[in-house]
Amino acid sequence: MLIIMHINSTENQLEAVKQRIRAMNLTPHVIPGQTRCAIGITGNKGTLSPDLFKNLPGVVQCIPVTKPYKLVSREVRQEDTIIDLDGIKIGGKEIMIIAGPCAVENEEQIMLISQKLAEMGVKIFRGGAYKPRTSPYSFQGIGEKGLKLLAKVRAETGMKIVSEAIDNETLTIVAEYVDIIQIGARNMYNYSLLKKAGQLRKPVLLKRGLSATLEEFLMAAEYIASEGNFNIILCERGIRTFSDYSRNTLDMNLIPAIKRLSHLPILVDPSHATGDRKTVLPLARGAIAVGADGILVEVHHEPEVALSDGPQSLYPLQFKQLMKQLEKIALVSRSETGYF
Ligand code: PEP
Numbered sequence: 114m115l116i117i118m119h120i121n122s123t124e125n126q127l128e129a130v131k132q133r134i135r136a137m138n139l140t141p142h143v144i145p146g147q148t149r150c151a152i153g154i155t156g157n158k159g160t161l162s163p164d165l166f167k168n169l170p171g172v173v174q175c176i177p178v179t180k181p182y183k184l185v186s187r188e189v190r191q192e193d194t195i196i197d198l199d200g201i202k203i204g205g206k207e208i209m210i211i212a213g214p215c216a217v218e219n220e221e222q223i224m225l226i227s228q229k230l231a232e233m234g235v236k237i238f239r240g241g242a243y244k245p246r247t248s249p250y251s252f253q254g255i256g257e258k259g260l261k262l263l264a265k266v267r268a269e270t271g272m273k274i275v276s277e278a279i280d281n282e283t284l285t286i287v288a289e290y291v292d293i294i295q296i297g298a299r300n301m302y303n304y305s306l307l308k309k310a311g312q313l314r315k316p317v318l319l320k321r322g323l324s325a326t327l328e329e330f331l332m333a334a335e336y337i338a339s340e341g342n343f344n345i346i347l348c349e350r351g352i353r354t355f356s357d358y359s360r361n362t363l364d365m366n367l368i369p370a371i372k373r374l375s376h377l378p379i380l381v382d383p384s385h386a387t388g389d390r391k392t393v394l395p396l397a398r399g400a401i402a403v404g405a406d407g408i409l410v411e412v413h414h415e416p417e418v419a420l421s422d423g424p425q426s427l428y429p430l431q432f433k434q435l436m437k438q439l440e441k442i443a444l445v446s447r448s449e450t451g452y453f
């Protein structure tokens with residue numbers, strides 16, 4: 114259920130509606146919008162009757178929410194959510210290109226690549242300090258030392274930082290250093306981690322699980338939102354299919370579908386979707402063409418010696434060209450809205 118308050122409703126009226134919801138052992142979520150203030154309700158098992166709220170002062174309308182994911186759905190909020198990091202926006206008119214190496218390896222590597230990317234105009238830098246690897250024998254990341262180096266990158270370049278938390282323990286540490294907390298594909302179903310990330314107020318970049326349906330993906334985001342954190346950025350990063358010529362299969366269908374069903378911004382990660390830098394380039398272009406809010410892409414100045422994901426990491430020059438191409442594609446794809 115979504116309760117729409119009158120544009121001129123008072124704080125007291127809003128509080129009274131929230132009290133009524135709490136008295137029923139349910140949770141109110143205030144969802145401010147540009148043209149209306151709404152209150153989403155979660156915790157109910159069955160449908161709620163509009164009669165319970167429609168006569169309360171300040172209430173204009175009660176709208177049943179038909180989707181299982183509520184707070185992240187367009188039914189509850191029609192305007193796009195824009196994540197704003199001191200004026201650096203994800204989900205707005207402009208596309209956002211997040212770039213950096215798969216992993217923070219050492220100081221020399223991270224300072225070198227971050228310098229190059231900052232000069233190219235990158236605003237948000239990625240780099241894993243804790244790496245969830247398929248093999249326990251593969252490079253696992255340099256941990257907190259890596260986060261400290263990322264903080265140095267921010268201090269020296271002004272770029273914002275995104276890095277992955279792989280469990281509840283690392284979430285607390287990662288949150289201390291980064292501007293955006295990444296929750297990786299393998300953890301999309303880790304509901305205790307999602308809840309904990311929801312209790313923080315830092316933006317969360319949530320990647321789609323390897324075999325997650327659209328509904329499961331949005332329900333994972335709902336876990337974060339239901340704890341009060343609406344600063345969520347979705348990321349399609351390829352799913353498992355029978356196709357075996359690429360690392361994963363990039364599900365381009367998902368982008369317009371998510372745009373229609375949810376107000377959250379969605380990025381595409383063409384690096385993990387393909388596993389091969391030659392394919393990363395066309396798929397990155399495709400992602401912007403189908404309406405993604407940006408991309409998350411791996412770039413390394415020496416991919417041949419990268420400690421993880423070298424084959425899919427772009428060379429800086431390739432990346433520079435790609436950025437120019439994406440700007441042009443975005444001029445076309447973002448001039449048209451109308452997801453509904
Ligand atoms: C990553 O972005 O570094 C990563 C491990 O991605 P994913 O969770 O999508 O595999």
Ligand code: MN
Pocket residue numbers: 215216385411421422
């Ligand atoms: Mn990687």
